[in-house]
Amino acid sequence: MNLSTTNAPFQPLRGNTIGELQLTIARFETRLRRAAQVLAEGETALAEDLYQAAITQLWEHDPSRFDREDDGYLWQSMINRMLMARRADGGNPTRPPLALRFP
Numbered sequence: 001m002n003l004s005t006t007n008a009p010f011q012p013l014r015g016n017t018i019g020e021l022q023l024t025i026a027r028f029e030t031r032l033r034r035a036a037q038v039l040a041e042g043e044t045a046l047a048e049d050l051y052q053a054a055i056t057q058l059w060e061h062d063p064s065r066f067d068r069e070d071d072g073y074l075w076q077s078m079i080n081r082m083l084m085a086r087r088a089d090g091g092n093p094t095r096p097p098l099a100l101r102f103p
Contacts (some may be wrong), residue, residue, distance in 0.1 A: 001038060020064035028075065035079060041088050046086075053085040054078035 032054050033047070040047035058080050066074060 014064060017062055017064045020062075023075065024058060024063040027071070028058075028078070030074075032078060036082060039082055050082040050085055053081050057081035 013072065033051055036047040036050040036054070039050055055078075057080075058074060061074060061077060
């Protein structure tokens, strides 16, 4: 089997991708920024980097493919991206689990 038969052909994005991205960012922005601040433990620049990592994850998912019922999936995906970015930054392994850090 060669590589050309295993990869699906490119399909362009459908729908209003930019508009949906802007709406989804507006819906999640306050919570995402708060989560980024918690994960950054007071480091303002790192919090902004984590927020941008989450938005990048959202862009990669293309929110125009999802309904509002999928917000939980999108949220978890963005949080996971922030956690991976934080760990890559040399995060503190002794911190309490994520669930215990959100009031």
